[in-house]
Amino acid sequence: MVFIPPFVPETFLTMYMPAIYAGLIVGFIGTMAIAMKREEIHILILTDLVGLAMIFVVSAVGTDLAEALILPGLVVELAETLAISEILITREMRKIEQDPRANLTRSSSMFPQAFSLDMEIMTTAPNFIALVLIGYGIFLTGFTGGAVAGGGIVLYAISKKARGLPVLLLDGIAGVSGISWCLWIIGFLLFFVAPQFWVLSLFLAACGLLLKVASKVGLIGLLMREDIDKE
């Protein structure tokens, strides 16, 4: 019943079972790690790993039909990650709403007396460095750019928080996430509708990816703060 074209090499056919085993083993390791770790941010990242194992198993089939299945699988996976991140963000917002002081660290100062460093560089330099990082990330575009820009956002958030100012980035991150999603989808659609504009659609998708990674790295920074405070 199963039709395999004669020009498919034997090596590819024998790769199917190892690929499935690899996927299942990666999923098993991921779930074991989730069972051991208790911090929420680690669990979120490890769950992503289990989702990637799903892509393994689907892509092991290796036909054009399977290729058509990988994309919806990937989109579903991303959508679930986004939904869970939104849940976490909403929960953080509710917590801050109920107790605004919980946003600040409860650490004590190492100086015996009230001590304030009133230097201009302490307020301007972090903003400037964050701006440079975000600008450089935009220049890079794509995944690396997203990581660099996300680092800039984290630096900005941390420097603002160190001065005791409220960090109101949570709302913005949710919005940026949506915009990047739209950019990615538009770029993808344009690629099929008008293939002659492939450079434009590639850049749209790359910018979407940049924003997505940046917002995700920013989210990791904000969640890490909560986990560190817990200890």
Next chain:
Amino acid sequence: MDFVTLGGNLLGTIPLGDIVLYVNPFNLFLFAVLLGFTVLIAVSKPETQVEAAKFNTLDNAQVKVDEKEFRQRRFLSIICGLASAGAMITGDLFNFTLFMALVGILNIGIVSAVKQTSVLNSAFNYGLIAMMCSLPLFGGASIILASTGTLSLAVLSQMPASPMVVFGAILMLIGILGESGVAPFFASKAEMFRTPGSPFIVIIHLSSLFIIVRAVEILLLVLW
């Protein structure tokens, strides 16, 4: 098993390229009932909830759903109803798994804007389980595809089940159980309902119920 013995007389087929939708009374009935519920949800207003009085006061605390949250919830509930209705009528194995995953995401989305942190906590845990269970769900479907070469339920029901197909079907069953939040992971899903706005909360429950019924039919079609 042939779908005529399971669902009654074949009323007709809708050929859409590779995917052939088959219509029989069983699927049509499930589809129509879910669409009816979706219409009911679309026109109804949210209910308010009265919490028990605290120790030192006599008046009850009323929990209300504000306008913005209500709109978001109604929209997501309607999409959730449509997605589960689609899962009832689809004739393609992978489309069923996609509808299933979509229902899982929408279930999280419906409660994503509530004010109770405990509800958000359980929604987070349910979402993690749903994400982990996408591995057996999609993996099982793809193993069935690899060992039979097709995803059409009409063709799959005519084939004898090989050991690989049985393995894929078992994986799919695990995925469906986790994704709809029944079986070993019910605690977090049950906690998700503890929030006002009943007509929209109920679709979370209803969609999983209907999808389980349909999943039983699909597994019978594939295995026998």
